[in-house]
Structure formats: structure tokens, C-alpha cells
Amino acid sequence: MTKRNIVVTALLAGFYLLVQLLAAKRVLLPYDLQILGLICINIMLAVSLNLINGFTGQFSIGHAGFFGIGAYASAYLTVVHDVPFLIALCAGAVFAAVIGIVIGLPALRLQGDYLAIATLGFGEIIRVVILNIPQVGGARGFSGISRATSFGHTYLFMILTVLIIKNFISSYHGRACIAVREDELASETLGINTTFYKVSAFTLGAFFAGLAGGLFSHYMGYINPAANQIGFLKSIDILIMVVLGGLGSITGSIGAAIFLTLIPELLRGLAEYRMIVYPIILILIMLFRPAGLLGGKELSWDALSRFYQRFAGKRQKQRVTGDGSE
Amino acid sequence: MQWQLLAAQLINGIALGSTYALIALGYTMVYGIIRLINFAHGDIFMLGAYFGLIAISSYNLSLIPAMIISMCLAALVGITLDRIAYRPLRQSPRITVLITAIGASLLIQSLAQLIFGADYRSFPAKAIPIKIIRLGSIIITNRQIIIFGTAILLMILLHLIVNYTKLGKAMRAVSMDKEAAQLMGINVDRVIAFTFAVGSALAAAAGILVGILYNSVDPYMGTLPGLKAFVAAVLGGIGIIPGAVFGGFFMGIAENMVVAFGSSTYRDAVAFAVLILVLLIKPSGLLGKRVQEKV
Numbered sequence: 001m002t003k004r005n006i007v008v009t010a011l012l013a014g015f016y017l018l019v020q021l022l023a024a025k026r027v028l029l030p031y032d033l034q035i036l037g038l039i040c041i042n043i044m045l046a047v048s049l050n051l052i053n054g055f056t057g058q059f060s061i062g063h064a065g066f067f068g069i070g071a072y073a074s075a076y077l078t079v080v081h082d083v084p085f086l087i088a089l090c091a092g093a094v095f096a097a098v099i100g101i102v103i104g105l106p107a108l109r110l111q112g113d114y115l116a117i118a119t120l121g122f123g124e125i126i127r128v129v130i131l132n133i134p135q136v137g138g139a140r141g142f143s144g145i146s147r148a149t150s151f152g153h154t155y156l157f158m159i160l161t162v163l164i165i166k167n168f169i170s171s172y173h174g175r176a177c178i179a180v181r182e183d184e185l186a187s188e189t190l191g192i193n194t195t196f197y198k199v200s201a202f203t204l205g206a207f208f209a210g211l212a213g214g215l216f217s218h219y220m221g222y223i224n225p226a227a228n229q230i231g232f233l234k235s236i237d238i239l240i241m242v243v244l245g246g247l248g249s250i251t252g253s254i255g256a257a258i259f260l261t262l263i264p265e266l267l268r269g270l271a272e273y274r275m276i277v278y279p280i281i282l283i284l285i286m287l288f289r290p291a292g293l294l295g296g297k298e299l300s301w302d303a304l305s306r307f308y309q310r311f312a313g314k315r316q317k318q319r320v321t322g323d324g325s326e
Numbered sequence: 327m328q329w330q331l332l333a334a335q336l337i338n339g340i341a342l343g344s345t346y347a348l349i350a351l352g353y354t355m356v357y358g359i360i361r362l363i364n365f366a367h368g369d370i371f372m373l374g375a376y377f378g379l380i381a382i383s384s385y386n387l388s389l390i391p392a393m394i395i396s397m398c399l400a401a402l403v404g405i406t407l408d409r410i411a412y413r414p415l416r417q418s419p420r421i422t423v424l425i426t427a428i429g430a431s432l433l434i435q436s437l438a439q440l441i442f443g444a445d446y447r448s449f450p451a452k453a454i455p456i457k458i459i460r461l462g463s464i465i466i467t468n469r470q471i472i473i474f475g476t477a478i479l480l481m482i483l484l485h486l487i488v489n490y491t492k493l494g495k496a497m498r499a500v501s502m503d504k505e506a507a508q509l510m511g512i513n514v515d516r517v518i519a520f521t522f523a524v525g526s527a528l529a530a531a532a533g534i535l536v537g538i539l540y541n542s543v544d545p546y547m548g549t550l551p552g553l554k555a556f557v558a559a560v561l562g563g564i565g566i567i568p569g570a571v572f573g574g575f576f577m578g579i580a581e582n583m584v585v586a587f588g589s590s591t592y593r594d595a596v597a598f599a600v601l602i603l604v605l606l607i608k609p610s611g612l613l614g615k616r617v618q619e620k621v
Binding site: 061 | 415549595
């Protein structure tokens with residue numbers, strides 16, 4: 001373990017303890033805690049979609065489908081079969097990943113906008129199928145789910161998700177995924193099994209989306225198959241986080257997920273304008289900064305210190321020239 | 327009894343399918359020219375329905391002038407959309423434009439909800455009084471005939487425009503080769519704007535027809551028909567005008583057959599199942615030609 005890892009771990013643990021302390025002191029109300037949990041879930045969704053869209057370059061707009069599968073499958077296990085929460089959570093995520101393989105194998109043969117439409121179609125089919133299963137409540141929604149998820153769960157799983165995806169991307173396999181994004185034909189001639197990597201990234205993304213879904217349904221205690229919960233609109237919500245933060249930037253996705261989850265809470269009075277502001281943000285970003293706010297770059301201590309040094313260096317130079325002129 | 331149900335659903339399917347075909351024409355023309363899935367097309371369809379509704383209920387116009395006004399307004403919206411959102415991105419990657427189109431679609435939807443309200447509204451009954459025509463034991467309403475007739479009329483008009491006018495010729499030239507067309511002195515941006523105008527006008531007409539068919543108009547009515555019409559365009563071979571018409575009728579009939587013989591809750595899944603099958607088996611569509619990927 002390097003020194004930096006220890007510092008990061010300490011900071012993350014410190015934040016958790018701080019939240020718990022503030023919650024115990026009633027500074028943070030249960031409602032605030034719920035928002036924090038939702039931020040963690042949204043980070044998981046954004047980062048896992050970024051793996052598919054940003055790093056592997058396979059444009060998917062059906063991510064909420066996997067979220068829905070995880071949410072419903074795990075809730076079904078805990079409610080109907082009394083399976084312990086954590087086991088059900090993992091089972092839901094694995095189930096989402098399996099569906100990810102089943103969908104990914106045929107769909108990822110398509111490219112570009114055709115792939116986008118196909119994933120949209122699969123996402124809607126998942127939603128309609130869930131809508132037609134009476135055991136999970138059908139159109140009325142699935143209620144009576146035990147509220148087993150705590151803020152600690154979402155926080156821990158969020159960190160795990162980010163860590164695993166980050167390490168995946170820096171690994172040999174992640175490099176292969178990025179190669180596929182840059183030029184599919186060229187990477188194939190270099191001996192990269194493009195189908196394998198496309199489906200792997202898709203499946204991994206589906207797994208974490210399913211995990212987020214399981215956490216979500218046990219966090220709210222209720223889920224319904226509406227378009228803004230597990231359908232097209234939710235997929236677009238996640239897509240906006242990824243695009244705003246930057247395709248291919250994990251820290252960007254995290255930042256955008258935090259920002260876009262907090263904004264509606266901070267601007268309560270403007271809630272009805274939210275769906276006008278979001279699309280405008282989306283269009284403006286595409287017009288003026290199509291790679292997203294951070295582009296493919298990551299926000300890190302190194303980058304910050306480099307920026308600081310450049311800034312400080314410039315000031316020093318100015319001072320030197322200033323002295324010289326006097 | 328069984329075959330009567332079948333006939334009734336077939337007639338429903340043809341009426342619905344002719345509106346899908348009208349929407350699909352707009353998708354296919356825009357895709358044929360700038361390779362963009364115009365997600366906002368379904369929302370222009372919705373705006374068309376509202377324009378028609380307002381013209382009929384607030385200004386007491388009859389159906390035909392209302393439809394012409396609505397088509398003109400929708401054409402303006404289409405041109406504006408292209409000018410603001412799509413034209414600056416002509417040289418960008420296609421995914422960038424696609425995301426913009428999704429944004430535009432959501433924006434039009436939310437604005438419509440803000441302006442027109444989120445509630446369902448319906449056409450005044452006196453606009454088109456229902457008459458029932460009996461052919462033996464089959465029942466057809468005059469609305470179904472109006473819808474089918476209007477759609478066919480507009481398709482013939484489009485056919486004439488595309489094949490026998492100078493602008494139509496320019497459209498075909500641009501969709502074949504944009505650069506070459508430009509070298510021949512065609513103003514490509516103007517042709518694209520014209521394509522958006524024609525496509526949006528057709529969608530607006532379809533919006534009014536669907537509004538009459540279901541007698542309800544709401545800000546979200548465009549999403550599903552838009553997606554289904556897109557599927558219709560892909561099914562017939564995107565970029566091919568007769569393909570869109572064929573695909574539209576196919577989708578309308580298939581959807582009603584599922585309602586007749588299966589469960590109505592699955593009617594919306596049909597479109598996507600068809601889409602995925604087409605994309606996996608013959609991505610170029612039933613009437614399309616296969617294009618080899620070049621390095």
C-alpha cells in the first residue's frame with residue numbers, strides 16, 4: 001500500500017465517520033442522509049455507464065434497464081423468498097450481468113446510432129416485461145420491500161464500484177477496451193478480440209447498474225416500472241451525468257452525479273423547470289464542448305498540483321520580470 | 327366472430343399504420359440526407375397535433391385549413407431546430423449529434439408541457455362527426471377513412487415533390503453524395519432545411535390524424551409513435567422512401583394483431599422486438615441494399 005492509498009482510504013473513512021457523527025447529532029436529517037445515499041447510487045450508475053459509453057465507445061441508452069433488473073430481482077428475492085439482503089443484492093447484480101451478456105452479444109454487433117437505438121429498445125422491453133409480471137406488482141409498482149440499505153451500504157458499494165472500474169480501465173483489458181473505442185478495425189488487426197472486450201465492458205457495466213438497482217429498491221422500499229424510474233427517462237438521466245462529466249472521465253462522472261443529484265434539491269422551487277434546464281445543458285455541452293466538461297481527463301492530486309505549479313510558476317515569473325523593470 | 331375481430335383490427339392497423347408511415351417518412355428523409363436519427367421528430371408530431379387542436383378548438387377552423395396551418399408551423403419548427411441544434415454540428419461525430427437530438431426531444435416535450443399543460447386534451451366532437459359505415463358485418467368509421475385517405479394523398483404529394491421537382495432532385499442528389507452535390511452548385515444547407523420542413527409537415531399531419539384517431543392529445547404522445555415510426559423506417563430500409571411507407575403499415579398492422587391475439591400490455595414491446603430482429607438479421611432493412619464497410 002502506497003502512502004497515497006493510505007491517505008485516500010483515511011479521507012474516505014473520515015468522511016463516512018463525519019456523516020455518521022453529524023447524523024447522530026441530528027445535524028444531518030434522515031432526508032439529507034437519503035440524498036447522500038442517492039448520490040452514491042447515481043455515482044455507481046454514471047461510472048458504470050461511462051465504462052460502456054466513454055471508455056469502450058459503445059453508445060448505450062438502455063442502462064436503466066439493468067438498474068431495473070437489479071432492483072426488481074433483488075427485491076423479489078428478499079420479499080418473496082426471504083433471502084438475506086446482501087445475498088439478494090449480489091444475486092440481482094449477477095442476474096443483471098447475465099442479461100447484459102444475453103443482450104450484449106447480439107446488440108454489440110451493431111455500431112453507432114443503430115446500437116443506441118437497439119439498447120433503447122432492449123431497455124424498453126425489459127421495462128414492459130417487468131410491467132407484466134404480477135408477482136412484482138405490475139404497473140402498481142412493487143411495495144413492501146424492507147428498507148435494508150443504509151447509507152453505509154451505498155457508500156461502501158460506491159467506493160468498490162469506482163475502485164473496480166478504475167482498476168479495470170488501467171489494466172491490460174481496460175487498455176484493450178480503450179483501443180476498441182479509438183479504432184475498432186485497427187485494434188482487431190492488432191489481435192484484440194473486440195467482441196469479447198465490448199461484451200465484457202457491457203456486462204461489467206450491467207453488473208454495477210444491477211447492484212445500484214438492488215441498493216435503490218431496498219433504500220426506498222418501493223419501486224415502480226415508470227419511465228423515469230427504470231425506463232428511457234432514467235437512462236437519459238444517467239447519460240446526462242456521463243456526458244456532462246466527460247466521456248471517459250471517472251472523476252467527471254462522479255462530479256456530475258453529485259452535481260445533478262443535488263441541483264433539484266437545492267432548487268426545490270424550480271423543480272418544474274428541471275426538465276427544461278437539463279436538455280438545454282445537454283444541447284449546450286454538445287454544441288460547445290462535445291467531450292464533456294472534463295473531456296477524457298481525470299481530476300487528480302497530480303493534475304491539481306501541476307496546475308498549481310504552473311499557476312504559481314507564472315506568478316513567480318511575473319514577479320521576476322516586475323523586479324527587472326524597476 | 328373471430329374473423330370479424332381480425333378484420334376490425336386489420337382496419338385499425340391500416341389507419342394507425344398510415345400515420346406511422348407519415349412519421350417514418352420524415353425520419354427516413356432526414357436520415358437519408360444527414361445520417362441523423364432525429365429523435366425530436368416524434369415531438370414535432372406532438373406539436374403538430376397541438377397546433378391543429380388549437381386551430382380547430384380556439385379559432386373554429388375546419389379540419390383542412392387547420393391541418394395546413396399546423397403543417398406550416400411544424401415546418402417552421404423543423405427548420406428552426408435544424409438551424410439551431412443540428413447545423414453547427416454538421417462536421418461532428420454522429421454520436422454528438424444524436425445526443426443533441428435527444429436533448430432537443432426532451433426540451434420540446436418539457437416546453438410543450440409548460441405551455442399546453444400536462445393534461446390530456448381532445449378534439450371537439452363537432453370537428454369531425456363520427457359516421458359509421460357497415461360493409462356486411464364489418465364496421466368502418468369515417469374517421470378511419472379520412473385518416474387513410476389523407477395519409478395516401480400526402481404520400482402521393484411527397485412522391486411528386488421528390489421525383490418531379492427541382493428541389494426533390496436536389497434532395498436526392500444530396501442524399502447520394504453531399505460533397506458532389508455541393509460541387510454541382512446545390513446549396514446543401516438549404517436542401518437540408520427543406521427536408522426538415524417537409525418531414526416536419528408530414529409529422530404534423532400525422533399528429534392531427536392520431537389525435538383524431540385516439541381523440542386525445544398530450545405532451546408525451548410523441549415519444550412512442552416516434553420510436554415506432556423510427557422502427558418502421560429501419561424495417562423498410564432507412565433512407566428509402568417506399569420502405570418507410572411499407573414499414574409504417576407493417577408496424578400498424580402488427581401492433582393491432584398483437585392486441586387482437588395477445589395482450590394489449592405488450593403492444594409497445596412489439597415495435598422494439600421487430601426493431602431488434604431487423605437490426606440483427608438484416609440491418610439494412612427489407613428493401614435496403616447491403617453496404618460494405620470500407621477501411
